[in-house]
Amino acid sequence: MKNRIIATIIGMSMMLTCSPVFARDNTIVKHVNNVKLEDKSTELSSKASNSDMFKTKLKLGKPEIKFNENSLKNVKENVKSKSNFLAADNQTTTGSAVTINDSPNNAYTIDIGSIYGDSITSEGAERWYAFNNSFIQKLTVIMQAPNSTNIDYDLYLFKYNEQTNDLDLVADSLYSGSANEHLSTIGQKGIYFIGINSVKGFDDKNQFQLAVMSSDKYGSNEPDDNIFQAKEYANSLSIEDTIDNEFDEDWSKLQLNEDTNGILSFQNSSSKGDYEVKLYDENRSLIATLKNNNSLAKTFPKGIYYTRVLSLSGADPDATYKLKFEKKVPIDSNITxxxxxxxxxxxxxxxxxxxxxxxxxxxxxxxxxxxxxxxxxxxxxxxxxxxxxxxxxxxxxxxxxxxxxxxxxxxxxxxxxxxxxxxxxxxxxxxxxxxxxxxxxxxxxxxxxxxxxxxxxxxxxxxx
Ligand SMILES: [Ca+2]
Ligand SMILES: [Ca+2]
Structure with missing residues (x-):
């Protein structure tokens, strides 16, 4: 089940002989974009001292958004639904592979559409996975960490660049605390790598859970599955989009340049999916939750807001929802x-x-x-x-x-x-x-x- 990546799969034998792409600085793993796997010595020293890109992003991750409080699943099984993923039983690792998948070179291969459980055995450690994407489709990667405020794992998705042998960073999900990590991309043909690292703490008994989902139909705003991928709008927004799978989340960032007497409204036309919208303020505090056909009318102080559309159950890649924020036009109150x-x-x-x-x-x-x-x-x-x-x-x-x-x-x-x-x-x-x-x-x-x-x-x- 957990197979080593072998040269025949990806046709690059150098991957098996070179060192990890990540450097380590006490507690914080410094991830490096576009590191050439065969060129690690020079790249690592320079990139390791210049990891501000990741530090900056790390500061963004304060929403403490959780799927739920359930624990993790051990071994692979097919993802049947979101609740199946979230409610999976917690098991400890047994008979683990001889080789620990602690670098891209030792990555385990995984399949799209299956759930995997794995554990991290020391703070700062990494776990790596690879999968082949055989045609262009949307990919959603989700990772549910053990539920503890002492643990923070992050999630990265890389694409293997066959021309340069680089692992190009595609997307990351860097929520803080015990939040679950979630990202998406429009996947091209080729080999993808997933890196999971412990930013804080570890749990060698309770596993984290990992799955890659695919959607062949998806909205034009994708990828927008986490706050780091939020689509940006100023002063108003009008979105017609879909929830293409049960794990899909659609994030938007709305900047209001002045206090706005406005109305946020949500309609979902799908009978196959039950969705809701969460509205967060600049500090990622939840302001409101809108169900189907709900609206929120009030004076919104100027600033930044985030909207997050997600599925409570089901999904429908064909039927759109509508999410709108618009200024409330003052009603002419002269009776004629x-x-x-x-x-x-x-x-x-x-x-x-x-x-x-x-x-x-x-x-x-x-x-x-x-x-x-x-x-x-x-x-x-x-x-x-x-x-x-x-x-x-x-x-x-x-x-x-x-x-x-x-x-x-x-x-x-x-x-x-x-x-x-x-x-x-x-x-x-x-x-x-x-x-x-x-x-x-x-x-x-x-x-x-x-x-x-x-x-x-x-x-x-x-x-x-
Ligand atoms: Ca969507
Ligand atoms: Ca999305």
Whole structure:
């Protein structure tokens, strides 16, 4: 299962005879990019004293993001699902290979799509793996370290360069603490190397777990599986992308140059995957978690934010999710129009025609319900609006002011008192006496248009 890399696989015998590409400086392993394997002596001394690239990146890794608290898996088995990977049993190494895979030269070969368990037996130690990628596809590499704050392992992916014999750094995942490591790349044809090293501590009993996943379909933002690979946006973002496998994570970095009254929203159209979005601030503290169709509206202080879309279960390389951050456009709160949907009354109500067109009939009391709009036709929330009439008896003005609710709806109750009965309507059984009274609505700067302009004010009826 753990096979040595042999020359026939990669056709480069010098790999088996040269020394490790990594130098060691007490506790910190200094990883070196583009080291020629056959040229280690000169390269190592110079690169080892100039490892700032890795130090700089190490500082980035503070999110302490964990898959979960579960322990690790020992031996190889197929990756069936994320939960299968995460919930794998912890086992100790038995019958380990004679050769320890502590350098690229001694790397174990692994297969894409399988889980491997291995252990690190001293602080600063390395473990190496190699696999062949036979066609262009997205590769996701995940490593779950033993769960302990005393342990920090990092993960690197290199591509073997057949022209130069270099191991070219492709991606790394340098989260601090006991976080799990996770990276992706659009894999080209060829041999890849995975390096895992202990930055802090080790656990020779509990294994770390390693797997390489492949996706033949993936979104155009890939690779973006960790915070170091986050795609950058300024002031707004609008992403349509996919979660191409259960382990896929899509990271974005959003820079706001000013305090922004904004809205972050998430929609997932896939029925095969259940996703969520985590929002982190500049210090990688979790601000919010959005489920499908959730949004977060507030004033976002200027600064840097990270969004992370991940799968809770399932994945769908064909159906896209949408993640958006946009400035909230201030709503025009001037009411210019109202639509009356109902006018109820204490008795003798209804919507009827006494011969002067269909109108609401009201008695002593009436309650007016409807929706208020601005000139763009958008409901106006939380604004005052008044309804009124003038009854015939003493030409008494009757009006009342209400407030629109969050959806622009209002309900206004007005006391009218008795009608005079200027008009009559004979329905053969009885004669109804009523007034026709005006109806109007007022908001902000004055009268607004409505779909109701007059009412039948019922007075009394007499049997014929
Ligand atoms: Ca993706
Ligand atoms: Ca991704």
């Amino acid at each position: 129009r109202a639509t009356i949907t109902n006018i109820s009354t204490n008795a003798n109500g209804g919507y009827m025609d006494y011969g002067y067109g269909k109108k609401w009939r009201v008695y002593y009391e009436m309650t007016v319900q409807g929706t208020a709009y601005n000139k763009a036709g958008i409901p106006v929330a939380n604004q005052p609006i008044a309804a009124g009439t003038v009854v015939r008896l003493n030409n008494k003005p009757c009006n009342q002011t209400g407030m629109t609710d969050a959806n622009g709806n209002f309900s206004i109750s007005i006391h009218l008192g008795p009608a005079v009965g200027e008009y009559s309507f004979d329905n053969r059984i009885s004669t109804h006496y009523y007034d026709i009274i005006p109806f109007f609505m007022v908001a902000g700067n004055g009268e607004i248009s409505t779909n109701v302009n007059s009412l039948y004010h019922f007075a009394y009826s007499m049997y014929n």
